[in-house]
Amino acid sequence: MHRVKKVEYEDDDLYSGEEEEADxxxxxxxxxxxxxxxxxxxxxxxxxxxxxxxxxxxxxxxxxxxxxxxxxxxxxxTRTPRPAQRTEKKEQPKSKFDQAVQKSAEKADWFRGIPWSDLPPAQLGLIVPCEPVTHRPMMLGGSSKLAKLAEERRKKAAAAQSAQATPDKALASLERLGRPREANENEAPLSRPDTKKYPLRKRKESSPPPREPSPTPQTPPAEVQPSLRTSPTAFGRVLSTNPAAVRINNAAALDEMLDPFADPSPDDAVLRITKAKNTSNELANKTKDLSLEQHAPSQANVKSKGLDVLKIWTEEKPKRKPSAAFVVIGHVDHGKSTLMGRLLLDTGAVSQRDIDRYKKQATELGKASFALAWVMDTGSEERERGVTVDIAQFHFSTDHVDFTILDAPGHRDFIPNMIAGASMADLAVLVIDANHLESGIKGQTGEHIVLAKACGVSRIVVAVNKLDATNPPWSEAVLQDVVASITPLLTASGYKPENVRFVPCSGLNGQNVVKAMSKKGDASWVAEGYRTLLEELESCVAPHDTEEMVRAPLRMQIADVFRGSVTNPLSIAGRITSGHVQTGDTVLLQPSNERAMVRGIEVGGNGQEWAVAGQICTLHLTEVDQQHLRAGDCVCDAKNPTPAAKNFVVQLTALDSILPQAVDVHVGRLHAAGSITALISTIDDAGEVERKKPRVVKAGQKATARLVLDAGAALEAGTRLIIRANGSTIAVGEIIRAGG
Structure with missing residues (x-):
């Protein structure tokens, strides 16, 4: 019995073709x-x-x-006919059972096609298969005379054979086998195939050749055991030998008997062997040391000579040319690198052959006008993009001053590198494109002016570039517009008018860069009223290394860590802020608190025994691991180091609204993450407190704030810093107190 559920369907649930027609x-x-x-x-x-x-x-x-x-x-x-695809089925191997069935079927069908195969089924079971009858061939016409003659001949031969039979059956059988076979008349003669004949070759000897008969083995001689006892000396033989039994055969034996102490004693032999071994070891060690000196860098510590650097510096100062480092700033694509390349070419620091090589390489990339810029832009990325990325450093000398160029990038993405270059400079060269003044002012020109002043650069030379491309060329009115637009920015940033110089020039053609302009032509007003760029740079050089700075404890911020050479595997570069250092001194690295020894010093690419404040130098270090060095760290005097701290009280000038917020702190090469945790007060121009604990500091106001870094840094009171947030500069200032 099955249980069936009764389901009642409504009329709406049933399908009808009307819905499809409606759809x-x-x-x-x-x-x-x-x-x-x-x-x-x-x-x-x-x-x-x-x-x-x-x-x-x-x-x-x-x-x-x-x-x-x-x-x-x-x-x-749907309308394109498709070719029929043949699907070929691969035959699978048959099993043994299928093969047996197939064979049985073939046996069952052996009689198909025979006339009597259509018999009724009842009679088929009585049929028994039999072998077919084969007819023997017979001679036509029955037995012939030839056959009878052949039969008689065989009978006679058999009778003769039986008559000649011998009792030796073995011999008879051999004779029968040796008798030639009688040919039958009815059999056709068999044709034997001709055997192929090959030329006979001389038989080669077997390889290896047959062995000669080995000689009779001889009994090996008895092994003579070495005597473990040494022979007696002459003196011993004299004591142990009967003089009557000694027979002297030659003069040498006679001399030996007469002087029994002529041979060295056993102790002397031992001493001689020991001395020979020591001599060979010493020679091997000397050879090993010599090979190490030739193939491995010498890591021997250099002892300090104990020079009185302050005294030597004071004596050599009147004889030495003044030195200065200037940073090149300005908006991107205003011609900073090209102008510096022209300056180096015209002063002889770079040869014309190098410029021609750069021009050929730049032409292959479709940038022939970048040949002079490639003097400063040495990186492959900078040359391909046509944009300066990092600080480019170059030394050159004139008759009066030793200069160091610090070419800073103008793109806003590389502002930290620009800050690092400005922090090592004594003066700045601001390059402005006379044809794109507005883009520079809205771009990085104004920000670079503020950052240069915040880094301590107090003198600036404004190079108004590309005046040869104005309309008309060398228009004095264009220069006056540039001066009128840039002067307010310089004054607002804190530059005094006596520390600002304007120079009209053309970096690509080298006009008024090193060589003065002609007093004839459209640019005659330039020759009459302005000096060249090089002359303005020499006039702006002021002494920056005072005795007070040299006497102060050593302070140097690391700008770069690199491998100097094979003999100097670890080197650092930077500007000495205060103090002095000499070869062999032990210095302290902060904030890692690691000590290192100065193995060598280079200033301007030349080796020196010492360096003082204000110089950009390279120190070759030893006895320190590279992992304890990084850009932004401080090299300090080991006896008077700079302590590392995280909390600082700073005095800021706001360029944008400031709140307690996360910020990025820039001090030279140091780029540290931190935050402004509290706004202590706002102050006026005289330094008096206007309001305590303000909620916000507006642009243009000065304030005191508490700054906390995520990691410790070696910063002291009086250190200038720049605070940025979200890719823009929001404040500049200096540290009032560290650790407070």
């Missing part, structure tokens, strides 16, 4: 689409020589949501 009704919008797209589809089908009805085209458009290309592709596929 198939198109709206007015659909019909408009059909009217518009159907001719398009039909035209493409006609080009392919295909035909389709309106109904088929409309269904294709409807199902492909009015996509003409898909509808045409669908209709083409």
């Amino acid at each position: 198939a009704e198109y709206t007015a919008e659909d019909r408009d689409n059909f009217a518009t797209l159907t001719p398009v589809v039909r035209a493409e089908l006609e080009e392919a020589r295909l035909h389709a009805s309106d109904r088929e085209i409309e269904e294709a458009l409807w199902h492909y949501y009015w996509d003409v290309s898909k509808s045409v592709a669908y209709l083409k596929n």
Whole structure:
């Protein structure tokens, strides 16, 4: 018995074809689409020589949501005949059971096709298969005379054979075998194939050749055991030998008997061998040390000579040319690197041959005008992009001053590198494109002026570049517009008018850079009223290394860590802020608190025994691991180091609104993350407190704030710093107190 559930369906649940017909009704919008797209589809089908009805085209458009290309592709596929694909089935190997069945079937069908195979089934079981009868061939016409003659001949031969039989059956059988066989008349003679004959070759001897008969083995001689006892000395033989039994055969034996102490004693032999071994060891050690000195860098510590650097510096100062480092700043693509390349070429620091090589390489990249810029932009990325990325450093000398160029990047993405270059400079060269003044002011020109002043650069030379490309060329009015636009920015940043110089020039053509302009032509006013760029730089050089700075404890911020050479595997570069250092001194590295020894000093690429404050130098260090060195660390006097701290009280000048917030702190090469945790007070120009604990410091106001770094840094009171947030500079100032 089955239990069946009764399900009652309503009329709405049943399917009817009316719904499909209702769904198939198109709206007015659909019909408009059909009217518009159907001719398009039909035209493409006609080009392919295909035909389709309106109904088929409309269904294709409807199902492909009015996509003409898909509808045409669908209709083409449905009307293009496809070749029949043959599916060849691979025969699978038959099993043994199938093979047995097949054989049995073949045996059962052996009698198919025989006339009596159509007998009734009842009679088929009585049929027994038998072998077919084969007819023996017989001579035509029965027995012939030839056959009878052959039979008689065989009988006679057999009788003769039996008559000549001998009792020795073995001999008879051999004779029978040796007798030639009688040919039968009815048999055809057998043809023997000719055997192929090959030329005879001389037999080679076997390899290896046959061994000669080995000689009779002889009994090996008895092994003589070495005597473990040494022979007696002459003196011993004299004591142990009977003088009567000694026979002297030669003069040497006579001398030996007469002087028994002529041979060395056993102790002397031992001493001689020991001395020979020591001599060979010493020679091997000397050879090993010599090879190490030739193939490995010498890491021997250099002892300090104990020079009185302050006294030597004071004595040599009147004889030495003044030195200065200037940073080149300005907006991107205003010609900073090209102008410096022209300056180095005209002063002889770079040869014309190098410029020609750079020009050839730049022409291959389609940047022929960048040849002078490649003097400063040495990196592959900088040359490909045509933008300075990092600080480029170059030394050159004139008759009066030793200069160091610090070419800073102008792009806003590389502001930290620009700050690092400005922190090591004594003066700045601001390059302005006379044809794109507005873009520079809105861009990085104004920010670079503020950052240079914040880094302590008090003198600036404004190089108004590309005046030869103005309309008209060398327009004095254009220069006056540049002076009128830039002077307010310089004054607002704190530059005094006597420390600002303007120089009209053209870096690409080298006009008024090193060589003065001609007093004839459109640029005659330049020769009459302005000096060259090089002359202005020499006039702005002021003494920056005072005796007070040299006497102060050693302070030097690391600008770069690199491998100097094979003999100097670890080197650092930077500007000495205060103090002095000499070869062999032990210095302290902060904040790692690691000690290192100075193995060598280089200033301007030349080796020196000492360096003082204000010089950009390279120190070759030893006895320290590279992991304890990084850009931004401080090299200090080991006896009076700078302590590392995280909390600082700073005095800021706001360039934008300041709140307690996360910031990025820049001090030269140091780039540290931190935050302003509290705004202590706002102050006026005289330094008096205006308001305590303000909520916000607006742009242009001065304030005292508490700054906390995420990691410790070696910073002292009086250190200038720049605070940035979200890619822009929001404040500049200096540290009032460290650790407070």
